[in-house]
Amino acid sequence: MDSLISDMSTSKSGGISCKDQNRRITWEGCSVLLDINDGDRVLFARLTAGSKIKIGNKNCSLQPLIGCPFGSSFQVEDGKEGPVLSRVLQSTKGNSLQITEESRDNRMLVDNNSAQSLTGEDIDEMRRKGASGDEIVKALIANSATFEKKTAFSQEKYLLKKQKKYAPRVLLRRPFARSICEAYYKKHAERIGFLRVDTLSLLLSLANVSAYSDVLLVDMLDGIVTGAVAERLGGTGYVCNTYCGVTPYPINIVQMFNFNDDISPRIVHSSVAELHSYENGTSPPNDQLEDASTIRSQQNEQILSPSGQNADSMEENEDGNMEIMTDVAASTKVDKGTKAGRKAPVEAIKLWKENGFSSLIIAAPNLDPWGIVKEVLPLLSYSASFAIYHQYLQPLATCMNTLQAEKLAIGLQISEPWLREYQVLPSRTHPHMQMSATGGYILSGTRISGGDQTQTM
Amino acid sequence: MFPFDSSKKLSFSRYISDGDLLIVYERHDNMKAVKVSESGVLQNRFGVFKHSDWIGKPFGSKVFSNKGGFVYLLAPTAELWTLVLSHRTQILYIADISFIVMYLEIVPGCLVLESGTGSGSLTTSLARAIAPSGHVYTFDFHEQRAASAREDFERTGLSNLVTVGVRDIQGVGFPDEFLGRADSVFLDLPQPWLAIPSASKMLKQDGVLCSFSPCIEQAQKSCETLRSDFTDVRTFEVLLHTYEVREGNLRSWQDNDGGSMSLKSCKKRQRSTKGLENASSLTIMARRNGESRGHTGYLTFARLKCTL
Numbered sequence: 001m002d003s004l005i006s007d008m009s010t011s012k013s014g015g016i017s018c019k020d021q022n023r024r025i026t027w028e029g030c031s032v033l034l035d036i037n038d039g040d041r042v043l044f045a046r047l048t049a050g051s052k053i054k055i056g057n058k059n060c061s062l063q064p065l066i067g068c069p070f071g072s073s074f075q076v077e078d079g080k081e082g083p084v085l086s087r088v089l090q091s092t093k094g095n096s097l098q099i100t101e102e103s104r105d106n107r108m109l110v111d112n113n114s115a116q117s118l119t120g121e122d123i124d125e126m127r128r129k130g131a132s133g134d135e136i137v138k139a140l141i142a143n144s145a146t147f148e149k150k151t152a153f154s155q156e157k158y159l160l161k162k163q164k165k166y167a168p169r170v171l172l173r174r175p176f177a178r179s180i181c182e183a184y185y186k187k188h189a190e191r192i193g194f195l196r197v198d199t200l201s202l203l204l205s206l207a208n209v210s211a212y213s214d215v216l217l218v219d220m221l222d223g224i225v226t227g228a229v230a231e232r233l234g235g236t237g238y239v240c241n242t243y244c245g246v247t248p249y250p251i252n253i254v255q256m257f258n259f260n261d262d263i264s265p266r267i268v269h270s271s272v273a274e275l276h277s278y279e280n281g282t283s284p285p286n287d288q289l290e291d292a293s294t295i296r297s298q299q300n301e302q303i304l305s306p307s308g309q310n311a312d313s314m315e316e317n318e319d320g321n322m323e324i325m326t327d328v329a330a331s332t333k334v335d336k337g338t339k340a341g342r343k344a345p346v347e348a349i350k351l352w353k354e355n356g357f358s359s360l361i362i363a364a365p366n367l368d369p370w371g372i373v374k375e376v377l378p379l380l381s382y383s384a385s386f387a388i389y390h391q392y393l394q395p396l397a398t399c400m401n402t403l404q405a406e407k408l409a410i411g412l413q414i415s416e417p418w419l420r421e422y423q424v425l426p427s428r429t430h431p432h433m434q435m436s437a438t439g440g441y442i443l444s445g446t447r448i449s450g451g452d453q454t455q456t457m
Numbered sequence: 458m459f460p461f462d463s464s465k466k467l468s469f470s471r472y473i474s475d476g477d478l479l480i481v482y483e484r485h486d487n488m489k490a491v492k493v494s495e496s497g498v499l500q501n502r503f504g505v506f507k508h509s510d511w512i513g514k515p516f517g518s519k520v521f522s523n524k525g526g527f528v529y530l531l532a533p534t535a536e537l538w539t540l541v542l543s544h545r546t547q548i549l550y551i552a553d554i555s556f557i558v559m560y561l562e563i564v565p566g567c568l569v570l571e572s573g574t575g576s577g578s579l580t581t582s583l584a585r586a587i588a589p590s591g592h593v594y595t596f597d598f599h600e601q602r603a604a605s606a607r608e609d610f611e612r613t614g615l616s617n618l619v620t621v622g623v624r625d626i627q628g629v630g631f632p633d634e635f636l637g638r639a640d641s642v643f644l645d646l647p648q649p650w651l652a653i654p655s656a657s658k659m660l661k662q663d664g665v666l667c668s669f670s671p672c673i674e675q676a677q678k679s680c681e682t683l684r685s686d687f688t689d690v691r692t693f694e695v696l697l698h699t700y701e702v703r704e705g706n707l708r709s710w711q712d713n714d715g716g717s718m719s720l721k722s723c724k725k726r727q728r729s730t731k732g733l734e735n736a737s738s739l740t741i742m743a744r745r746n747g748e749s750r751g752h753t754g755y756l757t758f759a760r761l762k763c764t765l
Contacts, residue, residue, distance in 0.1 A: 021564055022640060024663055071663030071688075071763040090688060090762040174663070176562045198552070198695055201559035205551055208534040210459045211565055211588040212466060234565025236589065355468030381467045382517025383532045397702045397743035404702075410529055411485055414700040414743065417552060422692040422755065424680040429673060441700075446482075448529055449517045 021234055021260060025069050026172065030258050032065065033173040033183055037164040042183040044175065044256050055168055058083040070174040075167055078130055085170060104151045115146040123166075133167025140166075153428065175256045177228035184224065184253070185436075192253075193221045193365040194391050196439035198417045200228055206387035206415075206444040207359040213237045216275075216357040216379055218372055220364040223251025225389075226267060229361065230254070230340070235262030240344055240352070241269040242376060254340050267340035270349055272375050356381030362388040369399040369443065377408060382449040387442050396443040409445035416441050458533045458581070458613040459588055467532050473511050473518075478612060480537045482529040490533065490541045492612070503528065535582045538613060545602050548578040549645070552697040553669070553753055558586045560758050561641035561665045570635060570659055571595040571643045572626035572652065577606040579643065584610075584618040592618060594635065598625040630655025637661060644668040649675065650682040657686040660761045668757045676755040687759035694755055700743045707740050 026032060026047055034043050036055065045051055051062045055076055064085050065074065074085040118140060126136055140162050141147050147155060163169075173179050181197040189195075203225065209215055209232045219225040219241055229239045243249055248269040259267075357380050362372055369388050380386060386409070390396050396414050403409045417439045421432045458478070465471075473479065473493060481489045481499060491499060497508035503526020511520055516532040531537060536551055549557075557579065563569060563586040571580060574597035583593045597603045600623050607621045624632070627646050631639075639659040644652055649668040656666050666687065668679045676692055683690050 022566055024661060069662050069763045069765065071760055073763075090764060174562070176564075178559050178562055197559065198556050201555040202552070202697075204559070205536060205555035205582065208536065208585075210535075210585045212459070231564055232586065234590075236565070355466065355470055358467045381469055381471075382515045383530075384467055384517075385534060385536070393700065393743050394741075397700070398741050400702050401704055401741050410482060411531075413485065414702065416698040416700070418696045418698060419556075420694045422676070422694065424673075424677055424690075424692045424757070426677075426681065429677055446531060447517060448519065449515055 021231075021263065023258070024071075024174075026066055028066050031175050031256050032070075033175045033179050033256070035171040035173050035183075037168050038171075039186065040164065042187060044183075053170075055083075055170065060085045065172055068172060070172055072172050074170040074172070075133065076170075077132065088169065104149060106151070106154075108149050109146055116140065116144055118143040133163070136166040137162045175258060177224075177231050177257075180227065180253065180256050181224060191222055192224045193363060193389070194438075194440055195221055195224060195363065195389060196417070196419065196436055198419045199389065199439040199442065200225070202415070202417055202442055203361055203363070203387045203389055204228060204232055206385060206442060207361045208385040209233070209359055209361075211236045213358045214352060214355075215239050215359040215361065216352075216376060217241045217360075218243070218249075218362045218364050218376065219251065220249050220366070221253075222249075223253040225361055225363050226251045227254045227257045227259075230259060230263050230267050231257060233263070233266060235260070235266060237266065237358075238344070238348060239267050240275075240348075240357070241267075241341075242272045242275055243269065244272055244375075246271065248341070251341050259340060264340040265342065268342055268344035268348070270344035274344075274349060275352065275376075275379055352379065356384065358384050360384065360386035362386075365391055369395050370402050373399060373403065377447060380447045382447055384447050385444065386447065387444040389440055389442055391438075391440045393441050396441050400443050400445075403445065407448075408450070409447050412443070412445040414441055414443050458535070458538065458615060459585055467516065469515060472513050472515055473530060475512060478533050478614070479511075479516075480531040480533050480541060482531050488537065488541050490538070490612075499528075501528075502526070533613065535585050538581050539578045542576055542578060542581075542609065543605075544576055545605060546573075546575040548576045549669070550578070550697075550750070550753065552695045553756065554579050554582045556693070556695045557643065557667055557669075557756065558582055560756075561643065561667055563587060563591075563641055565590055567591040567640040568635070568638055569593045569641045569643065570631055570639045570656070571645075572624075572631075573597040573599070573645055574603060574606045574621055575645065576602075577609050579645075580606070580610070580619055581613065581615065583643070584615045588618055591640075592620065594620050594622065596622045596624040596626050596631070598623065598628075626655070627651040631659045635659045640664055642666045645670075647675075649679045653679065653682045654686075657761055662761055662763045662765060664761050666759050666761070669754045670757070671752070671754040673755060676757050679757050683757070683759045686762060688762050690757065690759040692755050692757045694752070696750060696753070698749060699746045701746050702741060702743045705740055705742050 028047060031044060031046050034045055034053065043053065045053060045062060047062050047066050049063050052059050053062060058076055060076060060083050068087060073088045073090065075088050076083050077086045123136060126139065147158065150158065177200065178197055181192065181195065181200050184192045185196055209229055211234060213233060214237050215229050217226060217229065217239055226239055226241060233239065241248060241251065254267060360376060360380050362369060364372060369390060373388065388396065388399065400412050400414060403412055419439060420435050423430055423432060475493055475495050477493045479491050479493060481491050483501065493508050493511060495509055499506040504522030504524030506520060506522045506528065511530055514520065516530060519527050519529050521527045539548065539550060563583065565587060567587045568591060569583050569587055571583060571593060572595065574580060574595040580593060580595050587593060597606065603621050603623045610616045610619045627648055630652065636658055640661060641664060642656040642660055644656065646652055649670060660666065670676050670679065680690055680692065
């Protein structure tokens with residue numbers, strides 16, 4: 001792994017994993033989330049000298065982003081060799097409007113498309129002469145017949161709209177479970193099974209994911225849950241993805257996290273047959289194990305290789321709003337030894353068999369929850385928490401009813417999180433006009449010991 | 458509460474022993490924290506339970522009283538603790554807590570500042586998230602409350618992860634020793650805007666602050682103050698709807714003789730005996746619980762601007 005950022009390694013919190021799970025400055029080869037114009041477009045990229053993004057019709061190198069703090073903003077400027085991304089330092093003075101009374105209104109506004117006297121050609125001409133985006137926005141305001149008549153609120157809106165078009169901003173975000181889940185939910189919710197960020201956070205809490213946990217996972221949401229759990233474990237415990245058959249489910253999203261060499265090896269997989277096979281001390285048939293691992297390693301290559309199908313298909317998108325750049329996969333320094341998503345070591349499987357997993361999370365949108373639960377619940381320790389996500393209520397209701405009837409768990413509850421965002425501005429505070437109507441459902445509970453008969457009266 | 462060495466790890470082979478903290482589960486809405494002691498007894502409406510009968514059983518066991526009543530013995534978790542802790546103040550619940558922890562981007566190793574401590578409900582989850590190597594410094598201006606919280610963290614085994622300080626954060630701000638060192642700051646104060654300038658000095662660049670306020674006016678004032686040093690200022694409300702599930706006997710219209718009994722519920726105990734007679738019409742139905750929390754507070758999040 002790259003050398004530590006000095007201020008991180010001298011941090012007094014004295015932790016072992018603080019060193020680089022929590023790095024706040026980008027480095028060559030790190031994964032970043034680029035937020036263009038306040039979430040209008042979000043994309044994942046890996047910062048290398050050669051990586052580029054397209055903003056409007058301009059191709060910009062991502063080189064200037066290397067070594068910058070996460071949270072910094074960039075604007076496209078014209079350099080000697082074409083457009084370059086240049087850091088915008090955020091001012092610390094307030095930028096909000098302070099208006100108490102508004103005398104203007106929109107009675108004089110007529111929507112006949114004649115308010116703006118600058119034409120498209122004029123703007124192109126300005127651009128050719130090297131005008132910056134900010135200058136164009138100023139010119140647009142100066143040439144708007146109606147700008148002065150607008151209320152201060154709509155002036156602010158107008159400015160923001162023009163700034164987005166002519167002087168787009170790129171915000172460099174840390175790829176954390178929060179930002180990754182939000183980015184996917186906003187642009188490609190179907191890829192993560194419509195799992196909203198508050199639902200994901202609840203899954204982690206309800207399943208009691210904490211350091212040193214051994215978390216059993218059925219993650220069919222391309223690895224979003226796997227990544228979020230691994231982030232919480234911080235290089236302790238294990239995240240074990242289990243599956244039926246011989247092929248583990250893809251966990252491509254894990255690559256978006258900047259997991260270090262402590263964390264990645266903690267992300268493993270093992271088929272449900274393997275997890276059950278050490279029962280009563282019997283080993284699984286050898287050929288079956290080999291089979292699974294060979295197939296897995298092929299699969300692995302497909303996911304990780306730059307030219308693999310997977311990387312390409314991730315890039316496809318209908319609306320162009322969210323891209324996962326090819327070089328996220330391409331430039332990953334592939335060190336086979338520390339890669340996420342290896343086969344679970346046999347010793348670990350044996351330990352799990354002996355001790356049980358300490359948490360269980362299931363996120364399998366197209367499968368019947370009970371069918372999974374009856375297979376994997378016995379792998380959990382007694383008193384261990386579990387949480388099952390589903391987009392639909394009914395399958396969870398049926399599953400809960402069965403769990404109750406079979407007396408396998410207590411504290412059973414189906415919860416549905418509700419999240420509403422507010423616009424909070426002076427004299428303009430109200431809930432957002434649009435909100436997500438559902439974040440899905442979670443069935444949670446605690447496994448109990450089935451030993452009813454051994455009662456002491 | 459959280460395993461920091463493998464012997465304390467929850468497992469099939471870990472049995473209840475003298476001195477363990479347990480959550481005694483009667484029903485989903487009736488639980489109690491109990492410290493196991495060789496000579497201890499627990500008395501409730503189900504009868505008398507001797508702790509000595511519990512020792513040596515695995516966590517998650519069902520245990521019986523002298524009268525044959527039973528309870529379950531669970532290992533404590535942050536979620537269970539939130540349900541059993543003694544309320545010295547209004548506390549935060551799971552929906553807000555889990556959202557706060559994720560939105561503050563708290564991971565193992567983080568340094569987190571909190572004020573006020575209150576009853577320590579959120580603090581427990583913060584501790585779980587920063588474990589094993591981070592630390593939560595939590596402050597309350599109420600001396601006794603801080604002392605009780607300290608005792609609780611001792612009891613739940615979190616005192617190596619949490620430090621409780623007595624300090625009026627609104628009045629004097631966070632201690633200078635944390636300047637520029639905090640990954641995240643959480644404020645639950647009556648006038649959070651008074652503490653925001655100090656919080657901004659404590660945070661690392663791009664560090665996240667969260668302020669919890671029950672009233673919209675408080676959120677409004679906080680947002681105004683936040684806009685000078687912070688960016689990405691967002692306010693949320695998060696709630697949890699819970700569902701009850703029952704297996705019901707929905708009779709068809711044609712078979713309905715009386716008309717007065719439209720929905721016959723089939724209680725769990727009866728299910729096995731007479732429930733199957735009308736197997737064709739047994740339906741599993743879910744509906745939202747009748748009562749729910751309508752409001753807890755507004756959560757305002759913001760990131761410290763990068764100025765370097």
